[in-house]
Amino acid sequence: MVPGKTRRFLFSLASLYLLLLAVLAAAAPLVSPYSPTEQFLDRRFHAPGPANFLGTDNFGRDILTRIIYGSRSALLVGIVTVSVALLLGGVIGLAAGMGPPALDSALMLLMDSVLSFPTILLAITIVSFMGYGLVQVMLALGIISSPIFARLIRAETLSIKNEGFIEAARALGTPPVKIVFKHIIPNIMSKVIVQCSLTFAQAVVVESSLSFLGVGIQPPSASWGLMLKDARNYLVQAPWMAIYPGLCLALTVLSFNIIGDYLSERFNPRLGELI
Amino acid sequence: MMNTAEPLIEIENLRVQFTQKGQKAFALRGIDISFYKDEIHGLVGESGSGKTVTAMSIMGLLSKPAAKLLSGSIRYEGKELLSLSEDELRRYRGNKIAMVFQEPAKYLNPAFTVGEQIREVVRLHMGLNRTQADARAVELLDLVGLGEDGRVLGAYPHELSSGMKQRAMIAIAISCDPDFLIADEPTTSLDVTLQLQILRLLKRLKNMKRMGMLFISHDLSVIKEIADRVSVIYAGKIVESASMARLFWHPMHPYTRLLLMSIPDARRRGKRLAAIAGQVLDAREDPQGCVFAPRCPMAKERCFRESPKLIAHEQGHMSACHFAEEAWNL
Numbered sequence: 001m002v003p004g005k006t007r008r009f010l011f012s013l014a015s016l017y018l019l020l021l022a023v024l025a026a027a028a029p030l031v032s033p034y035s036p037t038e039q040f041l042d043r044r045f046h047a048p049g050p051a052n053f054l055g056t057d058n059f060g061r062d063i064l065t066r067i068i069y070g071s072r073s074a075l076l077v078g079i080v081t082v083s084v085a086l087l088l089g090g091v092i093g094l095a096a097g098m099g100p101p102a103l104d105s106a107l108m109l110l111m112d113s114v115l116s117f118p119t120i121l122l123a124i125t126i127v128s129f130m131g132y133g134l135v136q137v138m139l140a141l142g143i144i145s146s147p148i149f150a151r152l153i154r155a156e157t158l159s160i161k162n163e164g165f166i167e168a169a170r171a172l173g174t175p176p177v178k179i180v181f182k183h184i185i186p187n188i189m190s191k192v193i194v195q196c197s198l199t200f201a202q203a204v205v206v207e208s209s210l211s212f213l214g215v216g217i218q219p220p221s222a223s224w225g226l227m228l229k230d231a232r233n234y235l236v237q238a239p240w241m242a243i244y245p246g247l248c249l250a251l252t253v254l255s256f257n258i259i260g261d262y263l264s265e266r267f268n269p270r271l272g273e274l275i
Numbered sequence: 276m277m278n279t280a281e282p283l284i285e286i287e288n289l290r291v292q293f294t295q296k297g298q299k300a301f302a303l304r305g306i307d308i309s310f311y312k313d314e315i316h317g318l319v320g321e322s323g324s325g326k327t328v329t330a331m332s333i334m335g336l337l338s339k340p341a342a343k344l345l346s347g348s349i350r351y352e353g354k355e356l357l358s359l360s361e362d363e364l365r366r367y368r369g370n371k372i373a374m375v376f377q378e379p380a381k382y383l384n385p386a387f388t389v390g391e392q393i394r395e396v397v398r399l400h401m402g403l404n405r406t407q408a409d410a411r412a413v414e415l416l417d418l419v420g421l422g423e424d425g426r427v428l429g430a431y432p433h434e435l436s437s438g439m440k441q442r443a444m445i446a447i448a449i450s451c452d453p454d455f456l457i458a459d460e461p462t463t464s465l466d467v468t469l470q471l472q473i474l475r476l477l478k479r480l481k482n483m484k485r486m487g488m489l490f491i492s493h494d495l496s497v498i499k500e501i502a503d504r505v506s507v508i509y510a511g512k513i514v515e516s517a518s519m520a521r522l523f524w525h526p527m528h529p530y531t532r533l534l535l536m537s538i539p540d541a542r543r544r545g546k547r548l549a550a551i552a553g554q555v556l557d558a559r560e561d562p563q564g565c566v567f568a569p570r571c572p573m574a575k576e577r578c579f580r581e582s583p584k585l586i587a588h589e590q591g592h593m594s595a596c597h598f599a600e601e602a603w604n605l
Contacts, residue, residue: 164381171334172369172396186386
């Protein structure tokens with residue numbers, strides 16, 4: 001099924017938003033009007049205006065600047081989380097799918113036990129072992145997200161493994177390693193890419209949650225979750241402190257989900273069956 | 276045309292058993308068959324008779340541990356294939372022995388272009404570099420009749436018609452000039468006009484490359500178009516093997532005779548087609564006598580007691596029947 005016009009439009013919009021976010025994050029020092037940690041105590045709780053486009057917070061820091069810097073942590077966490085999860089989950093999933101049944105059972109039991117913990121709880125546990133901070137959060141999220149990839153890749157490998165073209169490849173004397181890299185991985189990529197975008201969204205949310213709870217990115221660094229945490233006490237006096245970072249977080253997650261949905265429709269049915 | 280030279284591939288007393296959920300099934304009950312260079316050997320039989328298992332045994336691709344080799348030998352130019360390691364076997368597959376499958380749509384990788392799939396194989400076995408592999412791919416597509424359309428090289432399988440897909444698969448199979456090609460029902464999924472084109476292509480390639488070929492089909496009329504020699508397989512046993520002409524005009528096994536009578540023929544228009552009474556032998560059974568005896572109209576007491584061996588009669592005509600001489604009177 002080829003997605004309809006509205007879907008395509010939403011997909012373009014979401015991609016555009018994320019592209020803009022990525023450019024802003026990359027060029028943060030150039031585009032932000034202030035420094036993210038610079039405090040102007042005479043300008044606390046200023047409403048959005050010409051000097052501070054989106055207002056200032058309880059320390060007089062510029063909200064727009066902090067949002068731009070916060071997008072850096074959000075995107076970085078997303079990228080690293082997805083990479084770690086993909087690598088870990090990919091190796092485990094392929095091993096389970098290609099290996100003997102005993103290995104499959106053992107690996108899947110391990111993955112299921114990781115999946116059985118609530119995400120945030122497990123993240124907090126891992127982070128409290130490794131210490132608070134950006135790197136720890138990214139590693140914890142990568143580990144937590146890997147079972148989803150492992151399960152997906154295992155299931156796809158198992159179904160692709162019995163396809164005719166794998167048999168044909170074996171009949172042509174293709175070595176097993178090459179079968180995995182040339183015949184299995186390219187044919188499961190579509191589903192994996194969709195999962196990447198969903199995991200990215202989840203990672204952004206969980207990073208914000210952890211920072212909100214105080215176990216993620218530590219102040220004075222900028223993070224959307226941290227900004228929401230600061231805003232919590234001033235919701236009535238300075239609602240802009242919560243609204244703008246919250247909006248950014250929501251839009252980012254929504255965009256990744258829209259892209260994920262669009263791609264999963266686009267890739268389904270599989271390329272080969274699109275005759 | 277009878278070949279007196281050394282066989283290219285010789286299978287002797289091959290017995291394969293499948294085990295699934297504790298149930299044992301005899302897929303091959305002692306196959307004896309020889310393939311020669313420059314000869315198309317048709318293998319005909321009903322579904323489940325062991326045609327594909329025979330092919331997969333030659334390729335060394337039986338799925339273990341479900342399939343168990345009970346006995347037998349498969350020799351390639353005198354070299355025992357069954358004792359080779361997986362690594363050694365891989366050097367035969369695609370290089371010396373190649374295979375064309377039934378449904379080209381399923382047997383081509385949907386993620387790569389036809390050109391890439393050919394290049395992969397020739398680089399693997401022939402050690403060609405990129406430019407040489409490119410040239411080889413063009414040459415091969417030309418050989419199978421896809422050369423005029425320049426798009427095919429860069430086309431993904433789903434962009435090709437089923438006839439083109441089958442040609443592409445043949446190109447991949449013959450890409451390393453194998454000595455032996457196994458074609459497992461290569462025309463079954465194609466419509467009749469395409470069938471004939473593919474059969475002609477295979478025949479032309481065999482003549483050009485002088486390779487041996489095992490052509491598997493359940494359809495005697497397709498076999499008739501292409502084979503030099505035909506073997507008939509029933510319930511995991513070769514029951515008869517002869518040159519095409521002899522098999523059709525002078526069958527020496529009652530099963531073959533009955534099969535021939537069941538081919539629709541314009542001269543017998545209006546008459547009922549013959550059907551073979553009874554059912555195929557259950558794969559779980561292991562009878563003492565002839566596998567066909569329960570359905571055979573001329574079965575005698577001896578047939579249930581003693582399993583007939585595949586014996587050579589005149590002109591290399593082999594039959595596994597105690598009453599081979601009487602079969603054509605049926």
